[in-house]
Amino acid sequence: MSEPVRPAVVNDDAVRTALAQHLSRISGSRTEITSFGRKSSGFSWITYVFAARSAADGDRMLILRVGPPNGLFAPYSVLSQVYALQLLAGSGVPVPALVSFEQDGAEFGFPFFICTHVEGDVPAPWAASELDPDHKRSIARQFVEILASLHRIDPSATPFASLQQGEERAEVRAIAGWRASLARPTARYYPLLDWGGRWLEDNCPQPPCRTIVHGDYRIGNFIEHNGRITAILDWELTHLGDPHEDLAWAMMPTFNARSRKLYGVLERAEVIDLYQRTSGIAVSDKSLAFYEAYALYQAAAIQMCAVRAFEVDRFNDLRLAVMASQMPSIVRAFERALEAAA
Known part of the structure; x- marks a missing residue:
């Protein structure tokens, strides 16, 4: 039996129709x-927010x-996200509730999952200066504790244990994967990244524990x-x-409005101390x-994946087109970090 023909791009109208059919099927009640x-928001998976109405489930966001x-990390698998939402439901790690998923995406043409809508705001790191420092400190501490x-x-x-491939450590395999990504003919060549990727693969420290x-x-x-x-x-x-x-x-300045402090408020030493006390895991300065x-x-490899997604795979998001402009600053920061780690 031949594989179904997959659409080359995601069409919003087609997704909406397939969504109604899928929810009607799994609920046994016509869903509108x-x-x-x-x-x-987001640079990888395409996210939709929607309201569904059915006799079985009422109105739901x-x-x-x-x-x-043609996304940033195509081809996609839903398994890691599905496992996380299933495993962490009711734990000390807050996550949306999983509603449904399909890895083969037969009804949509793509892998997908559906979860509940959670009320609230997603903070933008670059807008952190507009928020009250005490509020940011409270959120930052929660962030570390979670x-x-x-x-x-x-x-x-x-x-997640079932996702492990053989005896090779996931972090070493990941470094090799990013190296392969940066070696593709469509990627800009940076000699320091070439050498640095080899050094990282050869010097990856043993973890204090597997988490x-x-x-x-x-x-x-x-x-x-x-x-x-x-x-x-x-x-x-x-x-x-x-x-x-x-x-x-989490502590990269890129994600903290270029600040060396977490969310612009928690000093590095405070983050490490809070993490060690609440996790029971000793932090190694060398490993960190x-x-x-x-x-x-x-981060450099992701930038190049983004540029490829836009230029080669025609992923229609103009934000991806400008990511190459960030490479010089990332490469310079990587050089300094390598010196500190060596």
């Missing part, structure tokens, strides 16, 4: 989509996320409402690995320095 719109065929809660979960009993690593844990990837973080978002890069990876990524260098290397 009463409002539907694409959100502009929901979120649909679709993995486009990360500690995630890292306290025993990963051996979670579905669930979010993979994109940063300001801007959570929802806050009435002074509380109500949901952690974007679990597509989640894997088992070294907890230093999340900590280093390594992952700070790795974070910048990964």
Whole structure:
């Protein structure tokens, strides 16, 4: 039996029709989509917010996320996000409730999942200066405490263990993957990234323990409402690995309005102290320095993936087109981070 023909691009009208059919099928009740719109935030999965009405479930506000065929990290898998939402429901890590998902995306033509809509705002790192410092401090401390809660979960009993491929460590495999991405003919060539990627792969430290690593844990990837973080978002890069990876990524100045302080308010030493006390995991200065260098290397690779998605794969998001302009500053920061880690 031949594979179904997949659409080359995501058509919003077709997605809306398929969505109504899918929800009607899984609920056993005719479902009407009463409002539907694409959100502009995010650079990878396409996100829609919509209202659904049915006799079985009444009126609901929901979120649909679709993995486009020409997106930043195509081809997509929903498994890491689905596993996270299932595993963390009711835990100390707030996440939206999962409603439905399909990896093969037969009804839509693309992998997708549906979750509940969580009230609140997604803070923009560059707008942090407009917020009250005491409010930011409270949110930043919650942010660190939630990360500690995630890292306290025993990963051996979670579905993420099934995503591991053989004996190779996920972080080493990830570095090799980013190296391969940067070596593609369509990527700009930066000699320092070529050498630095090799150094990272050869010098990756052993983790103090294996934890669930979010993979994109940063300001801007959570929802806050009435002074509380109500949901952690974007679990597509989640894997088992070294907890230093999340900590280093969260503290990158890029995600903190170019500040060396988390959310512009928490000093590095305060973040590390709070994390150690709440997670029970000792932070290694050497490992953290390594992952700070790795974070910048990964950021550079993502920039190049974005440029490729726009120029080669025709992903229609003008924000991706300008990402190459950020490369010089990232490469300079990567050079300094490598010196600190070596």
